[in-house]
Amino acid sequence: MAVGPTAGTDDDPDDAKKVLKWQEERIARRLRGQYESAALHLSNLIHNNLSTPLNIHSVRVEGANNARGSFLGFLINPVLLSEPHNDVQSVLHAARSIADVLLRTETFSSVEAHIEKARDEIAGPRDVDLVFKTRERGRWFVKSATEFGNNEGSASITARMLNVFGGAESFEANVSAGTTTRKSFQGTLSAPITSDLNCRADLTAFGLHRDHTSFASCSEVLRGAKAVVRGGKPVSGMHELAYEAVIRNIGGLTPTASMSMREAAGTTSKSAVSFTYTLDTRDDRVMSTRGMYGKIYQELAGLGGDASFYKAEAESQLSRPLLPGVSGSIALRSGIMWALSRPTLFPDRFQLGGPLSVRSFQSNGLGPRDGPDSLGGDIYWSAGLSIISNIPRKAHWPVKTHLWLNAGRLDAMDRSRSVVENIKDTVTRPSVSAGVGLIYKFDPVRVEVNLNFLHKIRVWCLFQPRDCVIRNTRFAQVLWMSENRIQIFVYLLYPYPWKLRPSLLSVSELQTSPGIIARRRQEMEMTGLKWTSLFRLRDTPLCTLYRLYECTVDFNEDEMMMESHYWFHDQPTWRLADIPDPQDPDTTRYTILAAMAEALVQAFNYKIALGLRRGITRDDPFLVRKFKNDANPPWEECPSWTGNAGRLPHVLQLYPPLPLGGNGPEPEPIAATGTNPFLLRNIRANTNQLRNI
Known part of the structure; x- marks a missing residue:
């Protein structure tokens, strides 16, 4: 017997509320128990009678006022004929299959299946009717939208009509106007052509006016029609066969249009068949964490x-979870176009570059160009690596952090060479970008805010275009002649640690392997690397000091001269007095490093006394005469730690000694003027190239 609260004798209203609440909970528990008992009883009843003989006498669909009877039969008859339905289990399975196919027509918003005793007088005692009570969706749908993104804004109106002819057909029309796609119209009639609804046919008429002036000094007008038959599902593989007929007009040329673009202007037509296969098992199309995507066109x-x-x-993409809250994905795209009887036309060529292919490059800005115009190409590839992670302690936020690396290239096909040679040439000369950013998931799109690691290089190129062309052209020539270009890219782009670290070769290792510096410099193309801003950003004074130590021991005068010029002209912010103490455990190496730091001070002050200035006079040599008479030259000073390196107990012969002093005045501020810091430490070395101007 259930015991509940009792009301007080003073008729307290609070006690009365407690009694009422207890009564409501008691009734709810009783009803829930009764429902669960009834559901369990029904489940047991059905399970114990699955093999009971039962036949489907007829199928009725109620509420389908706008659906053709022939179409309903087209959907239902294959289910009834697929297998005999002579027991409860098969009848239930048929009811479930028919309800599913009716819902997938997108004509009905709800479908309820009922099994009723057959109404027909000639029906047997084991015959039943399957009755589906449906509610149709609204046939008309109209919406308007405005969109902004990727330097483009647009406004559109979309109208859709469902079940046009009573056979689950749909007609959709869209009209839009924007900045890049100025005007567009598209009307599509779609209808199922198989009873399982997995295959549909589309007939589309379209027209649009695109503005290409951001990359090609022209606009394009298209009008055409397209017929498509598609079947399958993305998770198991979707096939699409299409025929397209279109008329294109390239016009609206700007006054700065190149000759190539003027030659491409005019009206052309295309008649083409295409086939597309798509496989998509990703858990999220916008920001997937697992699964794969593949497409062949x-x-x-x-x-x-x-x-x-x-x-x-x-096109392919593979996503995998790496750590809790962290996922990685790699994407690859490639394409090739081969002209048959006539040269390829501008509207048909590939375009590459921008946030949807190679980030941080101008949209459609890669590939062959003629002046301000991107002409498109016949062969391309692009690759992307992304690591996406949750904001710490905010895993539920739609904002994620993003680390990415993109590469790609677009070229025109050289018909005088084989396809393999064209592919090899394109693959081995990529454009690369890398960066970090934030992603905001805003279904069905995602918004990215990215910071490019290579932005510093582009800013430097903007303000020093002459040096940018000279240096990066020279680096590109050296780099692509190397057989170790992949190793060089990894060395240049691998971010951990961000600042480069010196190699620690001993004197004996350098002396027993003569020419090791020249060979290593050739393998890594150090001369070319020093022309790039990214290398100079990651390099350190200590790394350069160790490279000069190696040049001294290996007696590589050319490398010593280039390292001296690199330090003096390309790294003007590296003051010699600020060189950190290397604290090298190798006493001999530490002594040579100290002597080299003092020799650099003497060499740099020698150049300063002649009127040279760090980071200034190489670009403007006419200032040398002005600076030569400077009353307060910016002398360099020795770092304090060099005094910790004493004299070696024995003579270290690196090269027959040559006097450090040479022609020209010696700078006054240096203590022990004319002294050789190497000889003072019992080291015989030739460092004359430090003074090379």
Whole structure:
């Protein structure tokens, strides 16, 4: 017997509320228990009678006022004929299958299945009717939208009509106007062509006006039609066969349009068939953490019209969780286009660059150019590596951190060379970008705010265009002649540790391997690397001091001269007095480093006395005469730690000694003027190239 609260004798209202609440909870528990008991009883009843004979006499669909009877039969008859339905289990399975296919037509918002005794007088005692009570969706749908992003804004109106002819057909029309796509219209009629609804046919008419002036000094007007048959599901593989007929017009040329773009202007037509295969098992199309995506596209044009080519593209993405809250993904895209009977046309070529392909580059800005115009290419590839993680302690936020690396290239096909040679040339000369940023997931899109690691290089190129062209052209020439370009890229871009670290070769290791510095410099293309801003950003005074030590022991005068010029001109903020103490455990090496630091002070002050200035006079040599008469030259001073390095107990012969002093005045501020810091430490070395101007 349940015991509940009792009301007080003074009729307290609070006690009365407690009694009422207890009564409501008691009734709710009783009803819930009864419901659970009934559900369990029904489940047991069905389970114990699954093999009971039962036949489907008829199927009725109620509420389908706008659906054709022939279409409903087209959907239901294959289910009824797929297997015999002569027991309870098979009848339940048929009811579930029919309800599912009715819902997948997108014509009905709800479908309820009922099993009723057959109404027909000639029906047997084991015959039943399957009755589906449906509620149809609204047939009309209209929406308007405004969109902004990627330097583009647009406004659009979309109208959709469902179940147009009573067979789950849909018609959708879209009209939009914007900044890049100035005007566009698209009307699509779609209808199922198989009873399982996994295969549909689309007929589309479209027209649009695109503004290409941001990369090609022209605009493009297209009008055409497209017929598509598609089948399958993305998770198991979707196939699409299409035919497209389109008329294109390249016009609206700007006054700065190049000759190539003027030659491409005019009206052309294309008649092409295409096939697309898509596989998508990602858990999220916007920001996937696991799964894969693959797409293969092939197009053959030349069945009439002006365009005649074969085009193939492949795209893939693989995502995997790395740590709790951290996932990584790698994406690859490539494409090739081969002209058949006529040269390829501008509207058909590939374009590459921008946030959807190679980040931090101008949209459609990569590839062959003629002046301000991107002409497009016939062969391309792009790759991207992304690591996405949650904000610490905010895993539920839609904002994620993002670390990425992109590479890619777009080229014109050289018909005088083989396809393999064209592919090899394109793959081995990528454009690379890397950076960090934030991602905001805003279904069905994602917004990225990125900071490019290589932005510093681009800013330097903007303000020093002459040096940018000279230095990076020279670096590119040296780099792509190297067989170790991948190793060089890894060395240059691997971010941990961010500041480069010196190699610690002993004197004996350098002397027993003569020429080791020249060989290593050739393998890593150190001369070319020092022309890049990214290397100079990651380099340190201590690394350069160790490289000068290696040049001294190995007696590589050319490298010593270039390292001295690099320190004096390219790293003007590296003051010699600020060189940190290397604290090298090798006494001999530490002594040579100290002597080299003092020799650099003497050499740099020698140049300063001649009128040279760090970071200034190489670009403007006419200032040398002005600085030579400077009353207060910016003399360099020795770092304090060099006094800790004493004299070696024995003579270290690195090269027959040559006097450090030479022609020209010696700077006054240096203590022990004319002294050789190497000879003072019992070391015989030649460092004359430090003074090379």
